[in-house]
Amino acid sequence: xxxxxxxxxxxxxxxxxxxxxxxxxxxxxxxxxxxxxxxxxxxxxxxxxxxxxxxxxxxxxxxxxxxxxxxxxxxxxxxxxxxxxxxxxxxxxxxxxxxxxxxxxxxxxxxxxxxxxxxxxxxxxxxxxxxxxxxxxxxxxxxxxxxxxxxxxxxxxxxxxxxxxxxxxxxxxxxxxxxxxxxxxxxxxxxxxxxxxxxxxxxxxxxxxxxxxxxxxxxxxxxxxxxxxxxxxxxxxxxxxxxxxxxxxxxxxxxxxxxxxxxxxxxxxxxxxxxxxxxxxxxxxxxxxxxxxxxxxxxxxxxxxxxxxxxxxxxxxxxxxxxxxxxxxxxxxxxxxxxxxxxxxxxxxxxxxxxxxxxxxx
Ligand SMILES: Nc1ncnc2c1ncn2[C@@H]1O[C@H](COP(=O)(O)OP(=O)(O)OP(=O)(O)O)[C@@H](O)[C@H]1O
Numbered sequence: 001x002x003x004x005x006x007x008x009x010x011x012x013x014x015x016x017x018x019x020x021x022x023x024x025x026x027x028x029x030x031x032x033x034x035x036x037x038x039x040x041x042x043x044x045x046x047x048x049x050x051x052x053x054x055x056x057x058x059x060x061x062x063x064x065x066x067x068x069x070x071x072x073x074x075x076x077x078x079x080x081x082x083x084x085x086x087x088x089x090x091x092x093x094x095x096x097x098x099x100x101x102x103x104x105x106x107x108x109x110x111x112x113x114x115x116x117x118x119x120x121x122x123x124x125x126x127x128x129x130x131x132x133x134x135x136x137x138x139x140x141x142x143x144x145x146x147x148x149x150x151x152x153x154x155x156x157x158x159x160x161x162x163x164x165x166x167x168x169x170x171x172x173x174x175x176x177x178x179x180x181x182x183x184x185x186x187x188x189x190x191x192x193x194x195x196x197x198x199x200x201x202x203x204x205x206x207x208x209x210x211x212x213x214x215x216x217x218x219x220x221x222x223x224x225x226x227x228x229x230x231x232x233x234x235x236x237x238x239x240x241x242x243x244x245x246x247x248x249x250x251x252x253x254x255x256x257x258x259x260x261x262x263x264x265x266x267x268x269x270x271x272x273x274x275x276x277x278x279x280x281x282x283x284x285x286x287x288x289x290x291x292x293x294x295x296x297x298x299x300x301x302x303x304x305x306x307x308x309x310x311x312x313x314x315x316x317x318x319x320x321x322x323x324x325x326x327x328x329x330x331x332x333x334x335x336x337x338x339x340x341x342x343x344x345x346x347x348x349x350x351x352x353x354x355x356x357x358x359x360x361x362x
Contacts, residue, residue: 037246044217044245045091049099052088053216053241054209058200062092065198066099075128076100077197078151078178080136082185084324086242087202089181090134096179097130105131109138118143119156127174136180137187144192151178151195183320204239204328207231213241214248218263223252229268236272236281238325243281250275280329280348285313285322290331290349293341299354301338 046052049063062079069076079096081089097104105125112118118139125131133139139147150156154175157168180196182188193199205213211230218225225233225248233251237244248263254271255263277283282290288311293300296310308315313322323339326332331345343353 040249041242041245044220045094046216047095047098049095051216052091052095053212054205055088055200055202058092058202061198062096062200066096070100075102075175075177078180078195080180080182080185080188080193080196080199081202082182082199083202084204084240085183085321086240087204088241089202090132092200092202093130093132093179093181096177097132100128100130100177102128102130102177105129106134107132108134109136112139112143114140115142115146118146119158122146122150122156122173123171125174125176127176129174129176130179131176132179132181134181135183136192137182137184144189147178148191148195184316204325205241205244206239207234210234210237210239210241210244214244217245217248221248221252223263226262226264228265229263232265232268232272236277236279238281238283238286239328240325247272247275247277282326282348285311285317286326287349288312289318289322289326290341290345293332293339294346294349294351299346300340301335302340303338307339 049059049066052059058081065076065079076096079093081092083089094104103126105121107121112121121131133147146156150173154173156171156173158171159166159168161167178196180188185193185199185201211227211234214230214233215225218230229251233244233247237247251263251268251271254274255261255267258270259267278287289307292307292310293302297307304315304319308318311318323332323334326345327334329344330342331348333340333342346353
C-alpha cells in the first residue's frame with residue numbers, strides 16, 4: 001500500500017502525467033530498490049480509460065461521468081475510489097486527469113498533518129485541476145472538515161487570530177475535482193463520503209483479466225510472454241495487477257539470468273518457486289497469518305491486533321493487504337469474536353482441520 005506521497009514521485013511518471021507535487025508535501029526518502037520497483041511499475045500504468053483492463057462497471061460509470069463533464073465544459077463531481085491495494089486506484093486518478101485534459105495534483109492523507117497544509121494545497125489549485133488524495137481515510141479530522149467545505153462550496157475559511165478573537169476569512173476557490181482513494185471506505189465519516197458524487201469500488205481481477213494485464217505489460221517491456229506462462233502468473237497474482245506485474249518482472253529476471261531468455265511456462269514456474277509464491281499466490285505474510293491462525297490459535301477466533309502482533313505487522317497491513325484476499329479465497333472468516341481459519345486454510349497448509357471446525361462455519 002502506498003504509505004506516503006512518495007509512491008508517485010517518479011520522474012518519468014511526473015513527466016508522463018504532468019503531475020505536480022505540492023511543495024509542502026515532500027516525499028519521504030526511499031531506498032534505491034524501492035525507487036526502481038516504482039519506476040518499473042509506473043512505466044506499466046495504463047494512460048487512458050480504454051487501456052485500463054477489467055473493472056468493467058467502474059470503467060463504464062466513470063466514462064459516463066467524464067464524458068458528461070466534458071460535454072458540459074465543467075469539472076466533474078468529486079470521485080471516490082475504494083478497494084484493496086494495487087487494483088488501480090492511483091492509475092484511475094491519473095487517467096481521470098488525462099481524460100479531462102486537466103493537470104493532476106497529488107497528495108495523501110498521512111502527508112497532510114494540519115488543516116493549514118490542506119488549505120495551502122487547495123488555495124493553489126487552478127480551475128479544472130484534479131486533486132488526488134491517496135489514503136484519504138487517514139486525513140486528520142480538522143483537515144477533513146476543511147475539505148468538506150472546499151468540496152461543497154469551493155471555499156476555504158482562513159482562520160486569523162486565536163481564541164475568542166479569531167475570525168474566519170472566506171477565500172473562494174476555483175472549481176476543481178477531488179479524486180480520493182481509500183483501502184477502507186468504511187472509515188470515512190459520512191459527511192466526507194457524501195461529498196463524492198461518484199464512488200467506484202474496485203474488486204479483485206479475474207485470472208483472464210490479469211492475463212490481459214500481463215500480456216500488455218510484457219509488450220511494454222519489449223518481451224513476449226507465452227500464453228501458458230501468462231496463465232500461470234495470473235493464477236498466482238492474488239487478483240491484483242500490481243502483483244501480476246511484479247511477478248512478471250521476476251520471471252523476466254529468471255529467464256535472463258538462469259533461463260534462455262524466453263518467458264515461458266518453465267521460467268514462470270521456476271521464478272515463482274524461487275520467490276516462494278505458492279499455488280494460490282499466497283506470499284510470506286499471507287502464510288504467516290494462516291499459520292498463526294491455525295497453529296498458534298487453533299483456528300481462532302482471534303482479534304486482529306493479536307494476530308498482527310503475532311505475525312509482526314501493523315493491524316492495518318494485515319486487515320487491508322492480507323485479509324481481503326484470504327477472505328475472498330475462503331481461507332479466513334471474520335466473525336464478531338475475531339478472525340477464524342476455515343477448513344480450507346488448514347488444508348492449504350497441509351494440515352488436517354479439527355473435527356469441530358465445522359461448528360465455526362455452520
Ligand atoms: N486495470 C489495470 N490495467 C492494467 N494495469 C493495471 C490496472 N490496474 C492497475 N494496474 C497496474 O498495477 C499497478 C498498481 O496500480 P495502482 O498503483 O493504480 O494501484 P492502487 O490501487 O492505487 O494501489 P495503492 O492503494 O497501493 O496505491 C500499476 O502500476 C499498473 O501498472
